[in-house]
Every structure is written in structure tokens, then in C-alpha cells.
Amino acid sequence: MSSHAPALTSQPLPHRLRPLAASLALVWAATTPWTAHAQGQTGHSLWHSALPAPQLKPSAQLQEAVDPTLRGQLPSYIRAEQISGQADINAVLEGGAELRRADTVIRADRVEYTLADDTVHAQGNVHINRAGNVYQGTALKMQVDAFQGDFNNATYQFLATQGHGDADRVQFLDRDHSVVYRATYTTCLRDDSASWTPDWMIRADRIELDHVEDVGVAYGGALEFKGVPILPVPAISFPLSDKRKSGLLPPTIGIDSKSGVEYSQPYYWNIAPNRDATITPMLMSKRGVSLGTQFRYLEPGYNGALDLQYMPDDKLRDRARWAYGFKHQGSLNAPLGDLGLKLNLNRVSDDNYWRDFSSLSGSRSSYQQRLIGSDAALSWTTGRHELSLSAQRWQVLQDVDAPIAPPFNRMPQLRWNYNTNDWAAQGWDVTLMAETTRFEADTWDQRNNPDNGQRSYSLTSLSRPFLLPGGFITPKVQLHAANYQFDDFSASRPNNKSLAIPTFSLDSGLVFERDTLALSRNYVQTLEPRVFYTYTPYRDQSMLPLYDTALADFNFGSIYSENSYTGRDRIADNHMVTLGLTTRYLNPTDGAEVARFGVAQRLRFADQRVGLGYDTLGQKGWSDILIGAGVNWNSRWSTDALVQYNRDTQRTARSAISGRYTPGPYKTLSAAYRYQRENSLQVANQGSEQIDFGWQWPLSGGRKDTFGAAPSGGRWYSVGRLNYSMYDKKLVDAIVGFEYDSCCWIGRVVVERMQNSRSDSNTRLLFQLEFVGFSRLSLGADPLRSLQENVPGYRPLRDRSGPVPSRFSNYD
Structure with a gap:
């Protein structure tokens, strides 16, 4: 690119012709840096050493797009073995003739150029390069600046997609529009063999090309694959770049064990730069016809999406x-404060929807769940105050074999927060929060639940972190206050209950570090002991319902927390101290964490009395031991492990070990082992034990493995994930597929088996064929969606995120 810069820096001389070779030679001599020292010329080397090293600088005239207001003023350059004509009237170029202006180059055996009408007549081996798009043929007549004319017996190739084809005639309407007659179009790369034919192509009577919208429209033809017409195309559009455009997406053909043969054909509608829609009709041989629609919008102050499915x-x-x-x-910025609105509304027709239609193309992930939530929130923020009004309602899809207790709906919730960021400047962390919520639940046999009621809750928290060299200590006090008003009451529980519970905690730790050597590499090793103490006095909460409370997971995050539960309805009476030790190995160059090892355990000073009614309460003494590790062995290998060990039974209560190997693009292997004992103090064989294995790996063929690039010669890939239950001795979920990436098309076949319940599963066989540069991928289309959601580390083939090719990458 830089080697051609001198020719583009000449002063514009409208319609003045210059011999190109002479101009290039003069500019090259003026801009070439001194290389005398390398040639042994000492005099020049003194000058060379006295001058700063030459630096490449961007040129304002090396623009990707030529300014249309200046195009008519740009100079023309000509070159040929023989040049004749009249000055400022015409020129005849013979033998290697070339005419160059701005981003347009015309070459031929013979070129006649007339200045008055800016017209070129070219014959014999005619070659045009216009901003990287190349045309070749036998005879050309064209007005250069207007880029209007006719080209006979032509071939063409576009820079953005490498799409190319043949045509009896190319008609240039202007610089951005053209029509090719009796033409072909494909993105398959041509090889050197005389018998080469593309794997797929469009053969049409007429193709209209629009380089403003980057869209081509073919009329009166057919789509051929491996030489066989597979789809008539009376009129069909296709992209000329990676810009969004309306058109058909790759269809999906599948065989479902319950729904029969499935065929879906998505259509993408590019309504506007900030609005689009995907319409997906689907035929199921055993069920019927369904229609799915997704509409998205994006505005400066708001955005959203609407999904509809109907059979x-x-x-x-x-x-x-x-x-x-x-x-x-x-959001809306108003004089009295900032207003915000959030909506998330979901609903399905019946209890079996998650079982029957969770695999619909483009369907939401919430449709695959049995608990579907809808919520809305209106917020107002001004200064230090934040006020929000929200509501949440659940739809429970019940299963007779595995019923779910309906959760409580929030109808509504009013919440207030007071921002105390200015206190942080004084070293204090302060939290002030208050909320009141109306809870209602839909039971299976009646509308009203005896626990329906109003809960008002407030939290005041004050802490003062002291940061010391090599350590920290943070005392913290909290006050939880709550009031419950119940719709129904009995002798055992009044309709009004209030309580206030204080909590004190003290978090402290030290951080030591040293330079160390491990596995013949230098690291910075840290040693981080941590002590966390918390005390919450006992308050009887057994008469309170469980609106939004559950047992917190026992991990390295929750073991250093004050409460054993999530939500507001239970504040555990914890009197305990947590002791932990963590060591890390850091890269001394960039500080990246290479390895982490940790251990933590709680010591209770008194038995826990507050509980949920179904959980095991903490006993006085030592808790289970948590042991965790994570190692990034190199850029390819990584492992993680977590073990929960019970000292009383001398058995592992829970363990999870996982590893991933990613040696390169489209190459990943992952494996995980998960074990959990349902109750470590009871029967030893209760719980779950699963092995999970996932992969994406090239099999045979091809030599190039670069994201976004086509493999040389085509390549097969295997992809899948297997989840096996050792407790049930059966395969729970499985997805296995094969992908083939040719130079210009991608084929997929996927077998998917998903467990809906302990006794029910669903099996599907999915097919997809994508013509690269003709039908573009849809992230919501099957089987691609199944692979992305289920295979860890999966990357779609041709997943490219680079810039659009520059015209200088195909510069003549």
C-alpha cells in the first residue's frame, strides 16, 4: 500500500494526461530513504546517520473512499508501449495500455480515450479494477468519471465477499449500480484446473448489483448445488458484503421423535438500521404449522425485543x-430526576409447552423452563435517592410426576435506596435501604394462600475498612428490621409480626508475597490468610413464611458472609469464625493469575437454631472443609477443582473437577466430574454423580485453521457434548454433530437427545446447509443454536470479527 502512495500524492490536474512511469520514477526518487551506508558510500552514510530514521505516516490522500466532490478534479495517468493522439483532445494507447484515475484502473491491449466526453473504448484483454472490484472481458465502452458503459463477455469478482461470476454483458449504470446479463454468481474460490466448476452458484437471466446497499438481486434463474438445480429463483436477493440485509436465512430440516419431520425457513427483514425482524414459519408433520416472529428495536433512549410463537x-x-x-x-432524563422503565413479560399457552416446543428455532431460553417469570419496574433517581416500583408474577408449568410449589408473586414492591458515596471519601461504607412488598401465591387448589401478606423490610449497614500495608481489617454492623402483615391469622400466628435483628462482623486478612520458582518458571507467589468473624443473636422466625428465601450455596463466596440464607425472611443466628488461606501464583510480567489454591473452614461457637424447616442446621464445632484450586497451565490447558469434605463422616460431601484444552481455533476439549451427596450424614449413596464431556475438533482435510477463514480443501469437524449420570447409570443429555466447511458452503448434521424428566426424553435429528456469501447465519437458527447453548467453548465456523477488506488489499 505504501509503495503506491507517491503516485496518489500528485497535484490534481483536471483532464491533463501524464506518462505514469515517468511520474512514478520522479516521486520515487524524491521519497526513497538513503541506503548509502549499506552500499559502502561513506559520504552519504554521514548524512544518513545525522537524519532521524524515516517513519511511515498516514496520507490524507490514501482514503478508503474518494470524495465525490473532488473526483472530477483528479488527474489521469496513462501508460503504454506506444502513445499517440492530439493534446487535450484524445489519446490512443497500444501495447500494455493502462489508464488510471482515483480508485479506477483500466488495462487493455488497445485503449482510445476522448477527453471531451471522458470516454474510453478498450479492446482485447480488458481489465477494470474499481475500488478492489475486478472486471475482465473483451470489449469495453465507458465514461470514466460517471462509470457508465457496457462490457462484453465479462467476468467479475467483488472484494468484500470474493463473490464472482461470468456474464455475456455487464452494463454499468453508475459507480454503485450495474446489471449483468445471462450471468452466474458464486463465492466458491476458483482453482487452476480447466475442469473447475463451483460447488454452488446462481444462474440467472439478469442480476442487478447495488453497491450502496451491498445487495444483488437475481431474476429468472436457479440455485445449483453440485451441478444440480435445487431451488428455482424467479427473484432472489443476496448480500455483497457483511452488511445486514433482508432475505432468506439458511433453512433447517429436522426429525423429532415426537413432532415428526420439521422444516423451518427463517426470513430476515432489515426494516431500518435500528430495527429488524426475523419471521420463521415451521412445518411439523405430526403437529402442524407454526409461525415464530422476533422484532428488535434500538433507539437512543430505549431498546427492546418482541418474540411471538403461534400454532x-x-x-x-x-x-x-x-x-x-x-x-x-x-431511560429518560427529566429535570426532577432520571426515569427508567424495564419490562420483561413472558407467557406460554399450557403446562406442556416447555416439553413440546423448547427447541423451536429462535425461541427464548425461558420457554425451555417450567418456571416462567414476568416483571416490570419503574425507577426514579435524583441526587442521593433512588425509588423504584416493581411487580413480578410467575407462571408454573406443572408436571404430575414432578410438581413444583408455586413461588410468591410480588404485587407490587416499592423500594427506596439512599446513596452515601460521599461518606466513602471519609473511609465509611454506609447502606440505607427500605422496601415494602405485597406477596401473593397461586396454589394448586385455591386462589388464596394463608401466607399471602405484606412484608416491610429495612437494612442499615455501617462499616469502616482499614487498609494497612500488607493487610486489611473491616468492622461492620447491620440492623435488619421487618414487619409482616398477613391476610389470614390463627391462634398459632397473629396477623402482625415485627422483629429487629442486629449483626456484627469483623473481616481481616494479610497479604504476603515473594518471588519464587516453580516448574522452571519465575512467579510472584502470594500467601493470604483470612479470618472472618460474625455474630447474630437468635430471634424466633419460625412463624414467618418463606417469600423469597433459600439456603445459600456453600462455596468460597458464601463462607465469608454473615447470613447462611438468601432473601429477607431468615436471618441465621450465626456465631462463628471462618478461617481461610489462599495462595496465588502470578505472572511477574503482567500480573495475570496463573494458579490459585485455597482452603477454608468455619468454627461455630453455638448450635444454629434458625432454619427453613427442611435444611440441616449448623452444629457447634467445625464445618465441612472447602478446598479449591484453579490452574492455567499454559494458553492451552486449564483446570478447576472444588471439594467439600466432611470430617465427621470422613467422606466427600461434594466435588467438582473440570478441565479444558484449547490448542487452537475450532479446537476445544472440555471434561467435568460433579458429585454431590444429598445428605452427608445419612445414606451414602444418595445424591448425584455426573460426568460431562464436550468437544469441537477438526477431523480430516483442510490445512488452514484461522477464525473467519475458509479451510484449504474443505474440512470435517466433530462437535458435541455428553452428560452421563453414574447414579442413574444412563445418558442424561447428549448432542453429537458433524460440520463440513468447504470453501464456499457449510453443512451441519446434529443429533440431539434432551431429558425432559426422569422418564421422558426427546430426540431430534437436524440438518442445515449454508451457502457462504449467499445465505447468512442466524444465531437463533437450529442446529447452530443447539451447539452454541450446549457445547462449552464452541465457535461457529467462519466466525470472523475483522474489518471490511480495504480497496488497497486488492490494489493494481
Whole structure:
């Protein structure tokens, strides 16, 4: 690119012709840096040493797009073995003729150029390069600046997609629009063999090309694959770049064990730069026809998406099936404060929807769950105050074999926060929060639940971190206050209950570090002992319902917390101290964590009395021991492990070990082992034990493994994930597929088996064929969506995120 810069820096002389070779020679001599020292010329080397080293600088004239207001003023350069004509009237170039202006180059055996109408007549081996797009043919007539004319017996190739084809005639309408007649189009790369034919191509009577919208439209033709017409195309559009465009996405063909043969054909509608829609009709041989639609919008102050699924008549369920999901988020800056609105609305038609339609193309992940939530929130923020009004409602999809207790709905919740960031400047951390919530639950046999009521809650927290060289200590006090008003009451529980619970905690730790050597490498090793003490007095909370409270997971995050539960309805009476020790190995160059090892354990000074009614309360003495480790062995290997060990039973209560190997693009292997004893103090064989293995790996063929690049000669890939339950001695979930990446098309076949319940599963066989540069991928389309959601580390083939190719990358 820089080697051609001198020719583009000449002063513009409108319609003045210059011999190109002479101009380039003069500019090259003026801009070439001294190399006399390398040639042994001492006099020049003194000058060379006295001058600073030459630096490449961006040129304002090396622009990706030529300014249309200056295009008519740019000079023309000509070169040929023989030049004749009249000055400022015409020129005849013969033998290696070339005419160059701005981003356009024309070469031919013979070129006649007329200055008056800016017209070129070229014959014999005609070659045009216009901003990286190349055309070749036998005869050309064109107005250069207007880029209008005709090209006979031409071939063409576009820079952005490498799409190319042949045509009996190319008609240039202007610089951005053209029409090719009796033409072909493909993105398959041509080889040197005389018998080469593309794997796929469009053969059409007429193709209209629009380089403003980067869209081509073919009329009166057919789509051929391996020489066989597979789809008539009376009129079909295709992209000329990676810009969004309306059109058909790759179809999906599948075989489902319950729904039968499935065929879906997504259509993408590029409504505007900030709005689009995907419409997906789907045919299921055993069920009927369904229609899915996703509409997205993005505005300066708000954005959102609407998903709709509708089947008018499901033959297997003998009823209409539907689902909708709507997400919206917006904000408004007002004089009295900032307003915000969030909506997340979801609903399905019946209890079996998650089982029957969780695999619909483009469907929301919430449709795959049995607990579907909808919520809305309106917030107002001004100064230090934040006020929000929200509501949340659940839809429970019940299963007779595995019923779910319906959670409580928040109808509504009013919450206030007071921002105390200015206190942080004084070294204090302060939290002031208050909320009041109306809780209602839908039971299986009645509308009203005896626990329905109003809960008002407030939290005041004050802490003062002291940061010391090599350590810290943070005392903290909290006050939890709550009031409950119940709709129904009895002799055992009044309709009003209030309580206030204080909590004190003291968090402290030290950080030591040293330079060390491990596995023949230098590291910075840290040693971080930590002591966390907390005390909360006992308050009887057994008469309170569980609106939003559950047992917190026992891990390295929760073991250093004051409360053993999540939510507001239970404040555990903890009197205990947590002792922990962590060591890390850091890269001395960039501080990246290479390895981490940790151990932690609690010591209770008194038995825990507050509980949920179904959990095991903490006993006085030492808790289970947590042991964790994570190692990034190198850029390819990484492992993580977590073990919870019970000293009383001398058995492992829970363990999780995982590892991943990623040696290069589209190459990843992952394995995980998970074990959990349901109750470590009871029967030893209760709980779960699973092995999980996932992979994406090239099999054979091809030599190039670069994200976004086509493999040389085509390549097969295997991809999948297997989840096996050792407790049940069966395969729980499985997805196994094969992908083939040719130079210009990608094929996928995937077998998917998903467990819906202990006794019910669903199996699907999915097919997909994508023509690169013709039909573009949709992230919500099967089987690609299944691979992305289920295979750890999966990367879609041709996943490229680089810039659009520059015209200088194909510069003549």
C-alpha cells in the first residue's frame, strides 16, 4: 500500500494526461530513504546517520473512499508501449495500455480515450479494477468519471465477499449500480484446473448489483448445488458484503421423535438500521404449522425485543399453542430526576409447552423452563435517592410426576435506596435501604394462600475498612428490621409480626508475597490468610413464611458472609469464625493469575437454631472443609477443582473437577466430574454423580485453521457434548454433530437427545446447509443454536470479527 502512495500524492490536474512511469520514477526518487551506508558510500552514510530514521505516516490522500466532490478534479495517468493522439483532445494507447484515475484502473491491449466526453473504448484483454472490484472481458465502452458503459463477455469478482461470476454483458449504470446479463454468481474460490466448476452458484437471466446497499438481486434463474438445480429463483436477493440485509436465512430440516419431520425457513427483514425482524414459519408433520416472529428495536433512549410463537392447531394436543416474550428497557432524563422503565413479560399457552416446543428455532431460553417469570419496574433517581416500583408474577408449568410449589408473586414492591458515596471519601461504607412488598401465591387448589401478606423490610449497614500495608481489617454492623402483615391469622400466628435483628462482623486478612520458582518458571507467589468473624443473636422466625428465601450455596463466596440464607425472611443466628488461606501464583510480567489454591473452614461457637424447616442446621464445632484450586497451565490447558469434605463422616460431601484444552481455533476439549451427596450424614449413596464431556475438533482435510477463514480443501469437524449420570447409570443429555466447511458452503448434521424428566426424553435429528456469501447465519437458527447453548467453548465456523477488506488489499 505504501509503495503506491507517491503516485496518489500528485497535484490534481483536471483532464491533463501524464506518462505514469515517468511520474512514478520522479516521486520515487524524491521519497526513497538513503541506503548509502549499506552500499559502502561513506559520504552519504554521514548524512544518513545525522537524519532521524524515516517513519511511515498516514496520507490524507490514501482514503478508503474518494470524495465525490473532488473526483472530477483528479488527474489521469496513462501508460503504454506506444502513445499517440492530439493534446487535450484524445489519446490512443497500444501495447500494455493502462489508464488510471482515483480508485479506477483500466488495462487493455488497445485503449482510445476522448477527453471531451471522458470516454474510453478498450479492446482485447480488458481489465477494470474499481475500488478492489475486478472486471475482465473483451470489449469495453465507458465514461470514466460517471462509470457508465457496457462490457462484453465479462467476468467479475467483488472484494468484500470474493463473490464472482461470468456474464455475456455487464452494463454499468453508475459507480454503485450495474446489471449483468445471462450471468452466474458464486463465492466458491476458483482453482487452476480447466475442469473447475463451483460447488454452488446462481444462474440467472439478469442480476442487478447495488453497491450502496451491498445487495444483488437475481431474476429468472436457479440455485445449483453440485451441478444440480435445487431451488428455482424467479427473484432472489443476496448480500455483497457483511452488511445486514433482508432475505432468506439458511433453512433447517429436522426429525423429532415426537413432532415428526420439521422444516423451518427463517426470513430476515432489515426494516431500518435500528430495527429488524426475523419471521420463521415451521412445518411439523405430526403437529402442524407454526409461525415464530422476533422484532428488535434500538433507539437512543430505549431498546427492546418482541418474540411471538403461534400454532393454530396442534394435532397431538388438539388445541392452539402460543407463547410470547417482550423485553423493553428505557431511560429518560427529566429535570426532577432520571426515569427508567424495564419490562420483561413472558407467557406460554399450557403446562406442556416447555416439553413440546423448547427447541423451536429462535425461541427464548425461558420457554425451555417450567418456571416462567414476568416483571416490570419503574425507577426514579435524583441526587442521593433512588425509588423504584416493581411487580413480578410467575407462571408454573406443572408436571404430575414432578410438581413444583408455586413461588410468591410480588404485587407490587416499592423500594427506596439512599446513596452515601460521599461518606466513602471519609473511609465509611454506609447502606440505607427500605422496601415494602405485597406477596401473593397461586396454589394448586385455591386462589388464596394463608401466607399471602405484606412484608416491610429495612437494612442499615455501617462499616469502616482499614487498609494497612500488607493487610486489611473491616468492622461492620447491620440492623435488619421487618414487619409482616398477613391476610389470614390463627391462634398459632397473629396477623402482625415485627422483629429487629442486629449483626456484627469483623473481616481481616494479610497479604504476603515473594518471588519464587516453580516448574522452571519465575512467579510472584502470594500467601493470604483470612479470618472472618460474625455474630447474630437468635430471634424466633419460625412463624414467618418463606417469600423469597433459600439456603445459600456453600462455596468460597458464601463462607465469608454473615447470613447462611438468601432473601429477607431468615436471618441465621450465626456465631462463628471462618478461617481461610489462599495462595496465588502470578505472572511477574503482567500480573495475570496463573494458579490459585485455597482452603477454608468455619468454627461455630453455638448450635444454629434458625432454619427453613427442611435444611440441616449448623452444629457447634467445625464445618465441612472447602478446598479449591484453579490452574492455567499454559494458553492451552486449564483446570478447576472444588471439594467439600466432611470430617465427621470422613467422606466427600461434594466435588467438582473440570478441565479444558484449547490448542487452537475450532479446537476445544472440555471434561467435568460433579458429585454431590444429598445428605452427608445419612445414606451414602444418595445424591448425584455426573460426568460431562464436550468437544469441537477438526477431523480430516483442510490445512488452514484461522477464525473467519475458509479451510484449504474443505474440512470435517466433530462437535458435541455428553452428560452421563453414574447414579442413574444412563445418558442424561447428549448432542453429537458433524460440520463440513468447504470453501464456499457449510453443512451441519446434529443429533440431539434432551431429558425432559426422569422418564421422558426427546430426540431430534437436524440438518442445515449454508451457502457462504449467499445465505447468512442466524444465531437463533437450529442446529447452530443447539451447539452454541450446549457445547462449552464452541465457535461457529467462519466466525470472523475483522474489518471490511480495504480497496488497497486488492490494489493494481
